[in-house]
Amino acid sequence: MARVVIVSNRVPLPSQGAKAGGLTVALRDVFKQGALWLGWSGEIAAETATSAKIHNSGKLDFATIDLSEDDYQHFYVGFANSALWPLLHFQPGLLEFDREDFAGYLRVNAAYAKALAELLRPDDLIWVHDYHLIPLADALRALGVKNRIGFFLHVPFVPASMFGILPPAERLLRMMCVYDVVGFQARQHLHDFEDCLLSFLNIARQSGESISIDGRAVTVRVMPIGIDSRGFARRAKKAVLGRTAHRLLESIAGRAFMIGVDRLDYSKGLPNRFEAFGYLLDRFPEHRMNVTYLQVAARSREDVAEYQRLKRELDRLSGEINGRYADFDWQPLRYMTRAVSRASLAGFYRQARVGLVTPLRDGMNLVAKEYVAAQDPDDPGVLILSRFAGAAEELTEAIVVNPHDPEEITEAMHAALTMTLDERKDRHEKLFGKICQTTAVTYCRDFLNALAGTATSTDTLTSQ
Numbered sequence: 316m317a318r319v320v321i322v323s324n325r326v327p328l329p330s331q332g333a334k335a336g337g338l339t340v341a342l343r344d345v346f347k348q349g350a351l352w353l354g355w356s357g358e359i360a361a362e363t364a365t366s367a368k369i370h371n372s373g374k375l376d377f378a379t380i381d382l383s384e385d386d387y388q389h390f391y392v393g394f395a396n397s398a399l400w401p402l403l404h405f406q407p408g409l410l411e412f413d414r415e416d417f418a419g420y421l422r423v424n425a426a427y428a429k430a431l432a433e434l435l436r437p438d439d440l441i442w443v444h445d446y447h448l449i450p451l452a453d454a455l456r457a458l459g460v461k462n463r464i465g466f467f468l469h470v471p472f473v474p475a476s477m478f479g480i481l482p483p484a485e486r487l488l489r490m491m492c493v494y495d496v497v498g499f500q501a502r503q504h505l506h507d508f509e510d511c512l513l514s515f516l517n518i519a520r521q522s523g524e525s526i527s528i529d530g531r532a533v534t535v536r537v538m539p540i541g542i543d544s545r546g547f548a549r550r551a552k553k554a555v556l557g558r559t560a561h562r563l564l565e566s567i568a569g570r571a572f573m574i575g576v577d578r579l580d581y582s583k584g585l586p587n588r589f590e591a592f593g594y595l596l597d598r599f600p601e602h603r604m605n606v607t608y609l610q611v612a613a614r615s616r617e618d619v620a621e622y623q624r625l626k627r628e629l630d631r632l633s634g635e636i637n638g639r640y641a642d643f644d645w646q647p648l649r650y651m652t653r654a655v656s657r658a659s660l661a662g663f664y665r666q667a668r669v670g671l672v673t674p675l676r677d678g679m680n681l682v683a684k685e686y687v688a689a690q691d692p693d694d695p696g697v698l699i700l701s702r703f704a705g706a707a708e709e710l711t712e713a714i715v716v717n718p719h720d721p722e723e724i725t726e727a728m729h730a731a732l733t734m735t736l737d738e739r740k741d742r743h744e745k746l747f748g749k750i751c752q753t754t755a756v757t758y759c760r761d762f763l764n765a766l767a768g769t770a771t772s773t774d775t776l777t778s779q
């Protein structure tokens with residue numbers, strides 16, 4: 316079997332205390348055959364490296380490169396997170412385009428390509444992850460790399476009218492078409508990508524899952540990411556008996572409990588969710604004193620100015636809600652910006668009667684799947700899910716809301732808090748069945764099978 320080479324912006328280095336995340340767990344079987352994972356070390360150095368440092372870790376080797384401060388600013392803070400991220404999350408008002416950032420983005424991708432090319436074996440399958448690395452295949456091909464290369468986009472894609480706002484839109488689209496396989500989280504994202512292909516490059520998918528560009532075939536497919544649902548369910552069942560879960564249980568003192576778990580990011584719709592909670596206490600007084608909402612919002616990308624603004628806004632809103640509704644023995648909204656361990660989260664999800672997942676846009680949103688997996692099937696909680704999360708294409712038995720309308724979220728909160736046990740069980744059973752169908756393992760298998768099944772870069776459509 317060919318070796319799999321993963322490339323992503325960050326690598327889960329065990330020496331930096333990284334715990335096995337979704338992708339690592341999902342790829343465990345693949346890693347048994349030996350694998351390589353390349354990405355940024357998280358370190359800033361005087362110069363961006365073009366040769367990787369190798370960290371041997373059993374069957375899975377890690378290769379990391381350091382970035383210079385200048386490249387970090389232009390590539391990561393600049394083009395990736397101040398241009399691509401807001402645009403791909405339908406927030407053109409937040410887009411900050413700068414030609415120097417785009418040049419830095421291309422430069423860092425070229426450095427990744429150079430570092431990777433030195434480590435490649437001829438039959439390696441290269442699997443590139445996410446929006447930071449769109450130009451990587453193009454940079455590898457420029458170095459003469461002939462391996463199969465696939466790309467998976469974890470975030471949404473946008474229609475042509477939106478993508479065209481980005482000055483190098485057409486160039487980026489062409490770069491995506493250099494890959495042999497391009498995978499998306501949801502049908503809507505693929506649909507929007509095809510809209511861009513037609514509008515900018517006059518390319519339409521003719522049959523099956525292939526598009527033809529410059530005599531090459533590119534497989535384009537929806538492959539939703541999943542979790543180890545049964546494993547997460549076991550973890551939650553165990554965690555709920557632990558000390559942390561017990562502390563939480565004591566502190567909520569028999570009240571209904573709602574939870575939200577997100578990175579502190581403007582795409583996650585947190586201000587609207589906080590407002591919705593304020594309206595709940597205002598319009599449905601029966602919930603006052605009787606419900607506690609915990610929002611875990613781990614700080615992220617603090618170098619990007621927009622994230623600092625969001626944090627101030629949430630500090631203000633949480634203060635306002637607690638100031639207005641709290642009593643001396645009840646704090647309605649608990650808001651913390653520290654990350655919480657996965658084990659503790661699993662227990663918290665299981666204790667929560669309502670899981671709040673209301674991003675304005677999201678590629679998939681794995682919290683939605685984790686929340687469903689963690690529930691007690693005999694007394695499950697209710698998932699409130701944004702229709703603009705990729706997860707909503709599958710998880711239709713959640714209460715699906717438009718996150719731009721805080722009052723719709725309020726009504727969903729009230730419906731979830733008052734839902735009968737029979738209805739909760741019925742919805743949960745269907746949702747759990749779905750998250751056991753599409754798992755982390757099926758996601759990796761589908762992607763790698765698609766990649767292994769493509770022609771090598773030297774083959775052409777006509778020679779197949």
Ligand code: ADQ
Binds near residue numbers: 469470577654660677
């Ligand atoms: P993220 O935007 O980071 O990921 P998400 O899928 O919700 O979003 O979370 C990824 C993981 O981080 C989950 O396992 C979750 O438990 C954990 N996590 C999130 N917030 C946390 C917190 N406050 N404390 C501790 N852990 C937290 C991107 C895309 C998503 C897509 C994923 C995977 O934006 O749409 O689902 O990649 O493809």
